[in-house]
Amino acid sequence: MNELAKMKTKNQPKRARTWLSRLPTLSISNWAPLLALLILILLSALASEHFLIPRNLTNVLRQVSYTGIIALGMTFVIIAGGIDLSVGSMLALVGVLVIMLLNYLGDGWTSVVIVVVAAMAMGAAFGALNGWLTTKGKIAAFVSTLATMSIFRSLTLYISDAGEMVSQNSYYPDLGGGYWLGIPIPVWLFLSLALLGHVVLRHSAFGRHLCAVGSNPKVATYSAINVQGVYLLSFVIVGFTVGLSALMLSSRLNSVSPGDAGLFYELDAIAAVVIGGTSLSGGKGTLWGTVIGAIILGIINNMLNLLGVSPYLQGTVKGLVILIAVLMQFKRDR
Structure with missing residues (x-):
């Protein structure tokens, strides 16, 4: 009995070390986006007395949610x-x-429900088209989506005759313009999708396969992972999020301007993903990092407006932030 007790005591440190090794490692690089957000909030509060006004914060979150929803889907594509x-x-x-x-x-809520389903289906279908061109057509994603960017915008202008489309449904504005518990509905949707995406990415087989495909497609193929299927599904996901964002934005404005709607949203979405710490080379990333990245961009735009900075210089500031994020990512990967 004494010998058995000694063996158990001897093995305890080893088991403890094994358990500790499973915990996520904490490092400055992992927490860099959150630290940057906290510092930015502090500086913004000191720079302008209007920043911490609840109405201003609500407006920032609302504006962030439109591109942020798309950025969540973009995270899946970039990880792949x-x-x-x-x-x-x-x-x-x-x-x-x-x-x-x-x-x-x-008019009526029935029509609104139908278009909600239709928007999600159309977005997923357009995303599937991009994925199909990349996987089956063997066209690089950069080239295929650059082409469809031009095609989609051209079709938008043609269908609408380059004129603003205005909704005649009296219930539609409540979808994206409403509030729940004092917070805009688009913000709730943004955070809910982030939570759902986090569960899928971190706690599902698809999430593990997605990271494997982004890290090394050949190794993923040898591991019996359907690389093309996973890659295609990532484009379907971003298309789905685009459909939801289109609903929120068009219902908020109760109209759509075919020439201006979604202009440069792809840049804001990619910037939010990069600032959030997702590697542009693929294989790793987090949804909560993307949420933080989107909020950082929103606060920067808001502060530039509050401080009276020329709107023509706002793109310069945003570009510098992206460059800094990419340089930090490069240093970390080395």
């Missing part, structure tokens, strides 16, 4: 080793088609 440049034009096309369908169906 791809990119989607067509999301802004896709949003405009889905928005115009949704308004046209809504006006055709007439």
